[in-house]
Amino acid sequence: MDNLGHLLDGFVNVLSPGNLLMALLGVVAGTAVGVLPGIGPAMTVALLLPVTYGMDPTQAFILFAGIYYGGMYGGSTTSILLNTPGESSSVITSIEGNKMAKAGRAAQALATAAIGSFVAGTIATLLLVFVTPLVVTFAVGLGAPEYFAIMLLAFVAVSVTLGSSRVRGFASLLLGLVIGLIGIDGVTGRQRLTLGIPQLADGIDVVVVAVGIFAVGEALWVAAHMRRKAMPVIPVGRPWLGAEDWRRSWRPWLRGTALGFPFGALPGSGAEIPTFLSYAVEKRLARRPEEFGHGAIEGVAGPEAANNASAAGTLVPMLAIGLPTTATAAVMLAAFESYGIQPGPLLLERQPALVWTLIASLFIGNLLLLVLNLPLAPAWAKLLRVPRPYLYAGILFFASMGAYAVNSQPLDLILLLLLGLLGFAMRRFGLPVLPLIVGVILGPRAELQGRRSLQLSGGDLSGLVGGPLSIAIYAVLVILLAWPLIKRFVPGKAL
C-alpha cells in the first residue's frame, strides 16, 4: 500500500512544530469564523491568501484546510445556540439542534454535533486517502475535451441545483464568467474588457472578487437589514452525552458519513443536499419519528456528520482533478495557482509531500477540533455576543487590507466596493453566490481547455466531443438542463 506509506510520511511532516502550529491556528480561526455571523471559511481563506504569499505553500494549505474543517464545526455551534445557521450547510442542524437547546439539551446537541463531526471527518478523510489516488489514475488519461466537458458540467451543476431558480443561477454564473474574462487573453495577448484601464490588463484578482462578493457584499447587506434587537443566545455548559444519547447517535453518524462523502465529491451538490437527505433518512428510520420537530438527537447527529464528511468529499475532486465544488474549495484552488502550483491530476505526482502532508493535517485538525470544541463550547458561544458594529467594521477592515495587499493598488479597493455592491444586489435579488465564484475561477481554464480541444480538431466543433466520457458528461448535462421537463414524467415519490 503505497498510499499508506505516503500518508505516514505526511504525518511525519505535519508533526513538525511549525506545521502543527499552522494546523492549530487554522482550526481555531476556522471555528471562530464558523461561529461568527457574517464571515465564513471561504472568505477567511480568501483574506489570508495575500498574507500567506510569503509562507511555505504546505503550511499555508494546512492553515486553509484547518479553517475549512473548523468552519464546519463552528457553524453547528451557531445553529444550535442561535437558531439561525452560521453556514448554509448547518441549516438542517438548526431545525432539531435549536429545539434541543431550547429544551435544555444544548450540551447534548453540541456534543453529538462535535463527536459526530469528528467521527465523520475521520472516516471521510480516510476515504479521501483511498479514493483520491483512484480518481487521479482515472483522470490522468483525460484530454482537453474531457476537461472541458467536466468544467461545463461543474458550471451547470452549481447553477441549476443550488439556485432556488435556474435562471438566477445562470445569471450568477455568467457574471462570474464575464469577470473571469477581464484581462489579457492568455493565448493571443489581446486585451478583453479592460475598458482602457491598464491595471485591468492582468484581470481582477480572485482575492478581490471573493472578498468583495463575500465580505463587502455581506457587510452592506447586513447594514441594509440590520437586526436591531440581538437574538437570544441559549446559554450552555460543557457538552456531554449520556449512554442513551450515544446509542441513538452512532448510527446516524455513520449514515450521515455515507451520504456526505459522495455528495461532497460531486460538483454542485456541496454540503446542503447531503445534510438535507440525512435529515430525511433519520426521520424515516427513527424509532420515535414523532420526536422530530421537537428536538430529536438523530436529526442533529446525522446532518452534522454528513456536513463534515462532505467537506472531505469536496477535497477529492479538488485535489485529484482541480475541480472545486464549494466556495472554499474554489478559493483554495485559486490559492494553488497563486503559489504557481498547477492543480489537476498531476498535482499528486508533482507535489506528493504537499498533498499528503495536507491530508495528514486533516486528521490532526479533526482531533484538535474535537478537543477544542467539547470543553470550550461555552467560550465559543461568547463570540456570538460580539457587538455587531465592531464585527462588521472589522470584517471590512480586514477585507480592504487583504485586497490592497494583493497588488498594492488603490484601484483594487474601488473594485472591491463595486464587487461588494454586486454582492449586495445578488443577496437582495436572491442570486446564488457560488456559481459566480466558480465561474470566475474555472472560466478562464475552461476557455483554455475548450480552445485546446478545438486546436486539435482544427476548429471543427466535433473536437469538443472527445471520447465516451465526454459524451456521457454531455448526456448528464442534457438531463440536468431538461430536468424540469423530465420531472413531469416521473412519478412523484420516485426521487
Add this chain to the structure above:
Amino acid sequence: MSEQEPAHGHGASREGDRTSVRADERRSPGERPSPDERTSLGDGPRSGDRAQYGVCAFLALLGALVIVDALSITPLTSSNDPIGPRSVPVLLGVALLVVAVVYGVDVARGGRGEPEAGEDVDLSTAMDWRTVLLLAGAFAANAVLIEPLGWVISGTVMFWGAAFALGNRHHVRGLMIAVVLSLVTFYVFAIGLGVNLPAGVLQGIL
C-alpha cells in the same frame, strides 16, 4: 413555540426534492416567512418585485457591452488557436442577453428571488439606505486615503466610520479599537510578514 412551525413544516414536507434545497436554506429556519417571501411562493396578492427588471436590464446591458468589446478586438486566429479571442466573449454576451430575456419572463410571471437570510439580517425591516451609504462612504474613504495618509490612518478612519455607520455610539471606545487594530495589523502584517501596506505620512514615525 408557534413561530418554529413554518420552518419545520417547510423542511420536512420537501424531502427528496433536491432542487428546492436552496430555497429552504435561504429562509433561516425558525423565522416566520416575511410577507415578501410569501408572495415568492406564487400565491401572494402582490404581483412581484418590479426592481427585478433592473437586474434584467443590467444583464442585458452587460451582455451588449461584452459583445461590443469582443467585436472591437481585431480578429486573430492561427492554426494553433482556430477560434481566436473573440468567440468566447461573443458567446457569453449572447448568453447574457438570453438569460436577461428569460429572467424578464420569469419576473413577469411573478417569479421572485428570495432575499438572503442570515443571523444578523432582519428581512421584515425596510431597506436602510442611510446605513448602506454611510458604510460604503467609510469604505470609499479608505480607498482614497490609503495612499496619501497611509494604512494606519485610513484604516482607523474606516473602522471607526463603519462602526459608526452600523450604529456604534461609543465613539471613544470605537476610536481606540480602530487605532489599536490599525497599528497591530501594520506591525504584524506589513513589518512582520512583509505584506504591502503603505506607511503614508507616518513614514519614519512608525
